[in-house]
Amino acid sequence: MDPQSSFDVIVIGGGPGGYVAAIRCAQLGFATACIDDWTRAGGKPALGGTCTNVGCIPSKALLQSSEHYAHAAHAFADHGIRIDGLSIDVAKMLARKDGVVAQNNDGITYLFKKNKIAFFHGRGAFAGNDGDRWRIAIDGPGAATIVGSHVIIATGSTPRALPGAPFDNVRILDNAGALAMPAAPKRLGVIGAGVVGLEMGSVWRRLGSDVTILEALPVLLGNADEAVAKEAAKQFAKQGLAIKLGVTIGAVKVGSDDVRVEYTDETGAATSAVFDRLIVSIGRVPLTAGLGADVVGLVLDARGFIAVDDLCRTNLANVWAIGDVVRGPMLAHKAEDEGVAVAERIAGQHGHVDFNTIPWVIYTSPEIAWVGKTERQLKDAGVAYRAGSFPFAANGRARALGDTTGFVKFVADAATDRILGMHVIGPQASELISEGVVAMEFGASSEDIARICHAHPTLSEATREAALAVDKRTLNL
Numbered sequence: 001m002d003p004q005s006s007f008d009v010i011v012i013g014g015g016p017g018g019y020v021a022a023i024r025c026a027q028l029g030f031a032t033a034c035i036d037d038w039t040r041a042g043g044k045p046a047l048g049g050t051c052t053n054v055g056c057i058p059s060k061a062l063l064q065s066s067e068h069y070a071h072a073a074h075a076f077a078d079h080g081i082r083i084d085g086l087s088i089d090v091a092k093m094l095a096r097k098d099g100v101v102a103q104n105n106d107g108i109t110y111l112f113k114k115n116k117i118a119f120f121h122g123r124g125a126f127a128g129n130d131g132d133r134w135r136i137a138i139d140g141p142g143a144a145t146i147v148g149s150h151v152i153i154a155t156g157s158t159p160r161a162l163p164g165a166p167f168d169n170v171r172i173l174d175n176a177g178a179l180a181m182p183a184a185p186k187r188l189g190v191i192g193a194g195v196v197g198l199e200m201g202s203v204w205r206r207l208g209s210d211v212t213i214l215e216a217l218p219v220l221l222g223n224a225d226e227a228v229a230k231e232a233a234k235q236f237a238k239q240g241l242a243i244k245l246g247v248t249i250g251a252v253k254v255g256s257d258d259v260r261v262e263y264t265d266e267t268g269a270a271t272s273a274v275f276d277r278l279i280v281s282i283g284r285v286p287l288t289a290g291l292g293a294d295v296v297g298l299v300l301d302a303r304g305f306i307a308v309d310d311l312c313r314t315n316l317a318n319v320w321a322i323g324d325v326v327r328g329p330m331l332a333h334k335a336e337d338e339g340v341a342v343a344e345r346i347a348g349q350h351g352h353v354d355f356n357t358i359p360w361v362i363y364t365s366p367e368i369a370w371v372g373k374t375e376r377q378l379k380d381a382g383v384a385y386r387a388g389s390f391p392f393a394a395n396g397r398a399r400a401l402g403d404t405t406g407f408v409k410f411v412a413d414a415a416t417d418r419i420l421g422m423h424v425i426g427p428q429a430s431e432l433i434s435e436g437v438v439a440m441e442f443g444a445s446s447e448d449i450a451r452i453c454h455a456h457p458t459l460s461e462a463t464r465e466a467a468l469a470v471d472k473r474t475l476n477l
Ligand SMILES: Cc1cc2nc3c(=O)[nH]c(=O)nc-3n(C[C@H](O)[C@H](O)[C@H](O)COP(=O)(O)OP(=O)(O)OC[C@H]3O[C@@H](n4cnc5c(N)ncnc54)[C@H](O)[C@@H]3O)c2cc1C
Pocket: 012, 013, 014, 015, 016, 017, 018, 035, 036, 037, 038, 048, 049, 050, 051, 052, 054, 055, 056, 057, 059, 122, 123, 124, 125, 154, 155, 156, 157, 175, 196, 287, 289, 290, 291, 322, 323, 324, 325, 330, 331, 332, 333, 334, 335
């Protein structure tokens, strides 16, 4: 077979899991191909998957634009900056977001060229095997049949629809629709107070929508530290996000220019709400359609994820699966780390992903981030711990920034002082959490963090103070 069609590793899917796996494979000396079907307007490929095209990157672009607008409207006056006639040009904001996405698409195309990865634009499916090599048929602009010794499946996920309420991206929006509304709707409904619902609700609330978020669970941010969740609820309410917990969604009826949602509230009373647009963000489902799983007998689990072991091995020899299409948190950095680990395992190395040190971030205002265990999880597991927290209100840099909301908190083992979790709500939580991840990866104690010099004045001093608080000896509180 011509060398252009024969590879050591074929990666199906070019999202953060797949494209990073392909780069690591190429670095390790493997002849590597990557197949991806995402297409931008005009027919060009759009490498980067959900994350780059309709997920992490565009959502953060809109969060940034809308936060600038909110600051200009509400926070600049405190700094002595007066703006008369403030307005928002949503079309320009969306065009900027599209530009940021395109830069990332093109960046990955460049990385593929730099690493000599063969890219095939189209949908890849198992078509059988030639001896111990897998045959993959590609359908689309880059149509071809290629063979590979190893296959890494990184086909990601798609949004879950509400039963009886399919996405039309006019009235009932998925994440792609939520990122592309041409104007802030007067009445915006959001079903699901998870990360996507809160982030998208925040964007459009800042731009003037009346936002109501309907959540089935009786508590907000059930996976987060309880004090963090409490503070978040307080701040979101202040911002005018109306969050209704413990609801059961009934019929969703699309009208000519609105959408009605019938639901029972937390008391069990039947009620309804009418919105101009409704974002449904109730989770995502693994994407295996068209992959040819049955052709080769690839096993899926009961929930439709590709079944893998701890090392991301499927039931088929030399076929691996990573990212959103397998168990575990649906996060871009989890997908990337699994991609690197699998490439290294194919090379006979010992790639490793520790789920306990994967950070979680919600890019609302205030930002929320955590790693490791919450107090509730430790209590339930009967682990004796000490906790310490420090408010940004007592941090000089936060005061100078004019953003003193929230706190940093550590939980550490009562006997050994080893850090078991870090929880942050407040400015730059997404960046601050890295210190906790590094500390946990190195098995650090809270005393280690407390003894490390932190630059002054920085928000990271609150991290050090929270570590000192574990031993009840904060210096600035
Ligand atoms: C609105 C939103 C915001 C998010 N924000 C964050 C965030 O801030 N941080 C974070 O960590 N995570 C975030 N996520 C989650 C993150 O996007 C996913 O966890 C991540 O994209 C998963 O990566 P992946 O490589 O597994 O799959 P994907 O990114 O879904 O990529 C899979 C790729 O494979 C392609 N594909 C599928 N089947 C085939 C086939 N048969 N042949 C060829 N190509 C195929 C798909 O078209 C896609 O391009 C967000 C998600 C959403 C929806």
